Structures are given as C-alpha cells and as structure tokens.
Amino acid sequence: MKPAPFEYLAPETLDSALEALARHGGEAKLLAGGQSLIPVMNFRLAQPAVLIDLNRVQGLDYVREDGGGLRIGAMTRQRTLERDPLVAALAPLLAEAVPCIAHPQIRNRGTLGGSLAHADARAELPAVAVALRARLCLRRSGGERWVEARDFFSGLMSTLLEPEEILVEVALPPPMPRSGWAFVEEARRHGDYAQVGVAAGVSLDEAGRCREARLLYLSVGDRPVEAREAARLLEGSVPSAEAIAAAAEKASRDEMDPTGDIHASPAFKRHLARVLTGRALRRAFARAQGEAA
Amino acid sequence: MMAQGGIPIQVTVNGKSHARTVEPRLLLSDFLRHDLGLTGTHVGCEHGVCGACTILVDGEPVRSCLMFAVQADGRELSTVEGLAPGPEQLHPLQQAFWECHGLQCGFCTPGFLMTLVPFLEQNPHPTEDEIRHALSGNLCRCTGYQHIVDAVLLAAARMRGEAR
Ligand SMILES: Cc1cc2nc3c(=O)[nH]c(=O)nc-3n(C[C@H](O)[C@H](O)[C@H](O)COP(=O)(O)OP(=O)(O)OC[C@H]3O[C@@H](n4cnc5c(N)ncnc54)[C@H](O)[C@@H]3O)c2cc1C
Ligand code: FES
Ligand code: FES
Numbered sequence: 001m002k003p004a005p006f007e008y009l010a011p012e013t014l015d016s017a018l019e020a021l022a023r024h025g026g027e028a029k030l031l032a033g034g035q036s037l038i039p040v041m042n043f044r045l046a047q048p049a050v051l052i053d054l055n056r057v058q059g060l061d062y063v064r065e066d067g068g069g070l071r072i073g074a075m076t077r078q079r080t081l082e083r084d085p086l087v088a089a090l091a092p093l094l095a096e097a098v099p100c101i102a103h104p105q106i107r108n109r110g111t112l113g114g115s116l117a118h119a120d121a122r123a124e125l126p127a128v129a130v131a132l133r134a135r136l137c138l139r140r141s142g143g144e145r146w147v148e149a150r151d152f153f154s155g156l157m158s159t160l161l162e163p164e165e166i167l168v169e170v171a172l173p174p175p176m177p178r179s180g181w182a183f184v185e186e187a188r189r190h191g192d193y194a195q196v197g198v199a200a201g202v203s204l205d206e207a208g209r210c211r212e213a214r215l216l217y218l219s220v221g222d223r224p225v226e227a228r229e230a231a232r233l234l235e236g237s238v239p240s241a242e243a244i245a246a247a248a249e250k251a252s253r254d255e256m257d258p259t260g261d262i263h264a265s266p267a268f269k270r271h272l273a274r275v276l277t278g279r280a281l282r283r284a285f286a287r288a289q290g291e292a293a
Numbered sequence: 294m295m296a297q298g299g300i301p302i303q304v305t306v307n308g309k310s311h312a313r314t315v316e317p318r319l320l321l322s323d324f325l326r327h328d329l330g331l332t333g334t335h336v337g338c339e340h341g342v343c344g345a346c347t348i349l350v351d352g353e354p355v356r357s358c359l360m361f362a363v364q365a366d367g368r369e370l371s372t373v374e375g376l377a378p379g380p381e382q383l384h385p386l387q388q389a390f391w392e393c394h395g396l397q398c399g400f401c402t403p404g405f406l407m408t409l410v411p412f413l414e415q416n417p418h419p420t421e422d423e424i425r426h427a428l429s430g431n432l433c434r435c436t437g438y439q440h441i442v443d444a445v446l447l448a449a450a451r452m453r454g455e456a457r
Contacts, residue, residue, distance in 0.1 A: 001339065008300065008317030008363060038359045039340035042320070051317070055364060079353070103430025105408065106341060108353045109360070190429040 003041040010053045014168065017057050018141040022164045024050045030166060031055070032075060032114030035106050060113075060168060063087060068174030074113025074167045078125075079104060081112060091172050092287075093132060093181035093199055097124045100183065103191045113167045116152070119159045119223065122193040126153055127224040128183070129170065131199040131216040137169040144168075153223035176203035176212060180288030182280040185218070186272050188263060194219050195264045196272040200280035202234065204288050210234045215251055215277060220258040220269055227251035230277070239285045248277035302366040306331065307375030315362045322346040324362035325372060333373040333403050337432070344431030347404040348372050354408050373403035376410065386410060386448040395444035397435035405431050405441060413449055421446065 011017040021028055029048035031037060032055075040046040054060060060075035063084045070090050072081070081087050082098040101107055101115070101124050115125040116136065129136075129149035136147050138161060152160050161167060185197030197218040205211045213231035216224050230251035234243050252274035260266045299314035306329060313328055320339070325331045325348070337343035339358045346357040349371035376384040386406055389395065396402045405428060412427045413419070419427070424445045425438070433441065450456035 002320070002323070003318040005316070005318050008361075010363070034359050034361075034364075035341060035356075038320075038361075042339045042358070053364065102341075103344075104427075105344065105347055105354045105356055105430055106359075108350075108355050190426055 001042055001044060003038070004044055004047040006048055007050045008053065009050060010056045012056050012058060014057055014059065014139070014166070015141075017052055017054060018139060018164075018166060020050075020052050021166065022141040024052075026163050028052050030117075032117070033077070033110035034114075035102070035110040036114065036118045036120070054166070065090065066171070070172040072112055072170045072172070074111065074116075074169060076112045078107035078110045078112065078115070082107065090175060091132060092175075093183055093201060094125075094128055094172075096181070097128045097183040097199065100124050100185050100187075100194065100197070106191075112170060116149075116170070117159060117161060117167050119153050119157050120193075121156065121221060121223050122219045124183070124185070124194070124197060124218060127197065127199050127216040127218040130224045130226060131181075131201055131214050132172050135171045135173075136167055137171070138162075138165045139168045140165045146171075150224075150226070156222040176201070178205075178211075178288055179203040180284040180286065180290070182283035182287065184276045184280040184283070186276060196220060196258075196269050196276060198273065198276045198280045200277070200284045202239070202281070202284045202288050207238075208289070209236060209238050210285075213247070213281075215247070215280075217251075217256060217273060220256040220273060225256050227255040227277075229255060234281070239281075244278055244281045244285075247281065248274045251277055300363050300366075302363055304362075304365045304368060304370055306370045307372060313362075317361060317363050319362045320358055321348075321360040321362045321365050322357040324365075325357060325370075328362075331372050331374050335400055335403055337400070337404075342432070343401070343404070344408060345401055345404040347407045347431065349407060349411060352411065354411050371407070373406055376406060384410070385451050386413065386444070389444040389448035389451065390441070393444035393447055394440040395436065396441075401431060401433040401435075405433070409445055409448075413445070413452060417449060417453055419445065419449055 009020050028050040031051050031053045060073040062073040064071045088095040134149040181201045183199050185194035187194045199216040201214040203211045213234040215227040215231050230247040233247045252270045258266045258269035301314050303312045322336050325334045335345040337345035341356045341359045348357045
C-alpha cells in the first residue's frame with residue numbers, strides 16, 4: 001500500500017525542527033531513518049498529518065569522545081556505529097550488538113535515536129543502552145532534560161518522550177575498569193528480530209573477583225529487562241562455572257515473564273535465555289580477564 | 294522547505310541527472326518506476342522485508358520502499374539498469390547469475406544484484422558463509438539460494454581475475 005498524504009517539513013536546524021514540533025504537537029511525527037515509521041505509514045497504520053524529516057538537520061550525526069565516555073548524536077546511522085573505531089574502543093558492547101540489527105540495507109538508514117524512540121522490546125539498542133547506563137538528552141523548544149535509559153523505556157513501545165520533544169544525544173559513561181562485555185542473541189534467520197537476546201557486562205577487582213555484573217534481555221518483556229538478582233549472584237566472588245550456571249538459572253526462571261509467539265513458547269524463551277546467559281557471561285568474563293591480565 | 298503539493302527535486306540516477314516535482318508521500322521505489330520509467334527496481338512487500346527494491350544511495354544499499362523520493366533530492370542513485378557496461382555486455386555478477394542459474398522468475402534478482410555488488414566491492418574474497426550472511430536480507434521464492442551462492446562465488450573469482 002501507499003502512505004496517506006501528509007505535509008512534509010525538512011528543517012535544517014534543530015531549533016526550526018523543535019519549533020515545527022511545538023507548533024504541530026500531536027499532529028506531527030519525526031522521521032529519522034524511516035525503517036520503522038515508513039513501513040507503518042505504507043500500511044496506513046500511521047497517518048501523521050505532518051512529517052518532520054530530521055535527515056537535513058545539521059549537527060545530530062556524530063560520535064565524540066568525552067571524558068573517556070562517548071557522546072553520540074541521535075541521527076547517527078546504525079551502520080556508522082558498526083564501523084566507528086571510537087565505538088569499538090569505548091563501547092564494545094554496542095559495536096557487537098549493532099550488526100545483529102536487521103541487514104546492512106536497513107542499518108544504512110536506521111538511526112540510534114530512532115531505535116531508542118521506537119522502543120521495540122525486541123530491539124537490540126534499547127537493551128544495550130540500559131546495560132551501558134546511557135543517559136539520553138531530550139530537547140524541546142527552549143529547554144532540555146536528561147533521563148537515564150533505564151527510566152526512558154516506560155512500557156510496550158512507549159517512552160518518556162513528550163510529543164514536543166526530540167531525542168538529540170546519547171551519552172555513554174566511560175567503560176568500567178577491567179570490564180568485559182558480550183552480546184548474544186538467537187534469531188530464526190540472521191537479521192530477524194531475536195527470539196531472545198542478552199547483553200552481559202562484568203567488571204573485576206584487582207583480586208579477580210567480580211565487582212559488578214549486568215544482565216539485560218530483549219524480547220522477554222514489554223521493554224528491556226534487567227536481571228539484578230542474577231547479577232548479584234556473581235558479584236563478590238571469583239567467576240566460576242557454578243556461579244554462571246546459577247545466575248543463568250535465576251535470571252531465566254525468576255526475573256522475566258516472556259510471552260510466547262508462534263515460533264517460541266514462553267518455556268522455550270526461558271530455555272534460550274538460560275543458555276544464552278551462560279554463553280554471554282563466559283565470553284564477558286574471558287574478555288575482562290584478558291584485559292586485566 | 295515545506296509543501297503539501299509538489300516539491301521539486303533533482304536526483305542523479307546511474308550518472309544521469311533528473312529534475313521532477315513530486316508529492317511528499319511518493320516512495321522512492323515508485324518514483325524510479327513510475328516517474329522515471331526505471332522498472333528494473335522491483336517492489337515486493339513495501340515494508341523492508343523482501344529486498345526486491347534495494348538500490349544504492351550514494352554507493353550504499355538501501356530499501357527504496359523505505360525512503361520518500363523527496364529525501365533523495367541531491368543524491369546519487371544506482372539501480373540495476375546501470376550495472377551492465379553496455380548493451381552487449383553484462384556485469385560479471387549478472388553474467389555469473391545467468392550461467393549458474395542464480396535466477397528463475399527473476400523478480401528478486403535486481404535486489405540481489407544491488408545488494409551483492411557493494412558487498413563484493415567491500416569483500417572481494419567472501420567465504421560461502423559470508424555470502425549467505427550478505428544475502429539474508431533478500432528473499433527468493435524460486436532458487437533455494439544455492440545457485441545464487443554459486444554465482445557470487447564465481448563472480449568474485451572472476452572479478453579477482455582467478456577464473457574465466
Ligand atoms: C526488515 C526490517 C528488519 C528490522 N530488524 C530489526 C532488528 O532485528 N532489530 C532492531 O532493533 N530493529 C530492527 N528493525 C528496525 C530498525 O532498526 C529501525 O531503524 C529502528 O527501529 C528505527 O530507527 P529509524 O531511525 O529508522 O526511525 P524511524 O522509523 O524514522 O522512527 C521510529 C519512531 O521513532 C521516532 N523518532 C525517531 N527519531 C527520533 C528522535 N530523535 N527523537 C524522538 N523521536 C524519534 C519517530 O517519530 C518514529 O515514531 C528492522 C526494520 C526492518 C524494516
Ligand atoms: S519492496 Fe522494499 S523491501 Fe520489499
Ligand atoms: S528468482 Fe524468482 S523470486 Fe528469486
């Protein structure tokens with residue numbers, strides 16, 4: 001099918017985009033990569049009266065180092081993240097997760113900000129943003145606020161974004177010392193949305209004990225799901241196969257409530273989560289130990 | 294910068310410049326097919342899944358069904374019509390598709406070609422695994438993919454000068 005008619009605005013500055021958004025309020029939609037929005041417009045599941053295209057806005061597409069962490073503009077293409085050496089060095093989890101998103105043809109258009117704002121619970125970037133303790137800058141005409149990624153995702157495809165706000169920047173803190181990360185997912189076909197995915201991060205103290213662990217899941221709830229109790233089982237001791245197995249068991253049994261679909265029952269998703277957690281943690285610990293050595 | 298009716302755009306397609314006025318809701322795929330008459334770009338699903346509409350925008354493969362024509366203003370596009378060096382000659386990948394039976398009905402073929410041409414430029418020594426990975430975003434209902442993989446391997450070898 002074809003999209004319904006709309007008024008098209010292509011502002012060249014953030015201020016004029018914000019003004020247009022303030023003027024048109026709920027009538028308008030922002031267009032970033034279009035890789036989620038245009039399909040729903042083609043099916044007329046979305047019929048915005050006004051489309052504000054962010055693709056010609058200057059200064060929203062950058063990856064910059066800042067105090068050992070990263071600042072990334074919302075319009076940065078997923079394909080850029082995949083290729084950027086700063087991302088590989090300072091956010092290896094992000095670099096490992098991005099190639100799991102769809103296909104190069106999609107990632108050439110799809111943006112970081114679009115994926116976060118779209119807030120699909122099956123998407124990689126929201127879970128990665130929470131795992132990395134990202135902070136998001138939401139701008140409106142005449143003001144801005146910063147929110148933690150973990151608060152930003154407020155439910156099924158919903159976020160804290162108000163209709164007149166634009167997500168403009170994602171700030172990632174410096175990597176934890178002696179840390180290792182891994183992103184693992186299972187999809188029926190490469191590039192499809194994952195049936196389950198897990199982002200794991202660990203950091204070690206000088207004695208090689210786990211100081212902090214993080215486990216974030218996609219496709220097992222209405223938003224990124226963090227398994228805090230399971231992570232706690234790892235903290236304070238030297239990593240072992242037993243502790244990893246216990247954490248994987250805990251996370252998949254008690255800390256998620258997946259709904260099934262035609263390809264995967266809830267029980268199968270829990271099984272996948274358990275197996276993938278073990279894989280991700282083993283890889284993350286090995287990487288942390290490699291870096292510590 | 295704003296309009297509901299027609300918006301003037303200028304695009305370069307396969308090296309040739311075109312100026313047109315388009316409605317904002319016109320998809321780039323339909324612009325190529327209906328406004329420019331370049332019907333080599335096929336349209337299967339219009340939601341980004343099948344890959345039949347894949348073209349290059351500034352050298353990178355994208356879904357032309359997931360862009361509006363207005364967004365292509367000022368950009369360089371390449372479509373399947375631009376691949377062959379001349380009327381009597383095929384691109385090495387087209388030639389290999391033909392020889393290896395990489396197509397049957399041919400509906401998916403332009404999308405595969407426009408996906409695989411930049412892939413081979415970036416990766417002239419692909420393994421079979423990498424090829425399968427690269428074509429995972431394109432659907433073919435006829436060939437079962439094996440012959441497409443064979444064609445890519447043959448084309449890659451020829452483009453490296455290792456096969457005739
Ligand atoms: C075939 C196919 C397969 C896919 N597979 C995957 C996958 O495996 N994993 C995955 O994560 N994604 C997948 N996607 C989605 C893809 O990653 C999209 O790029 C992403 O979900 C949305 O980003 P976008 O830049 O394209 O945003 P758009 O589609 O332009 O926008 C999405 C929504 O976010 C809003 N928005 C965009 N930018 C901003 C901003 N800066 N501030 C406020 N609101 C904003 C828009 O108004 C819209 O509501 C797939 C898409 C397709 C077509
Ligand atoms: S028609 Fe564009 S991907 Fe199917
Ligand atoms: S050759 Fe018929 S769909 Fe691929």
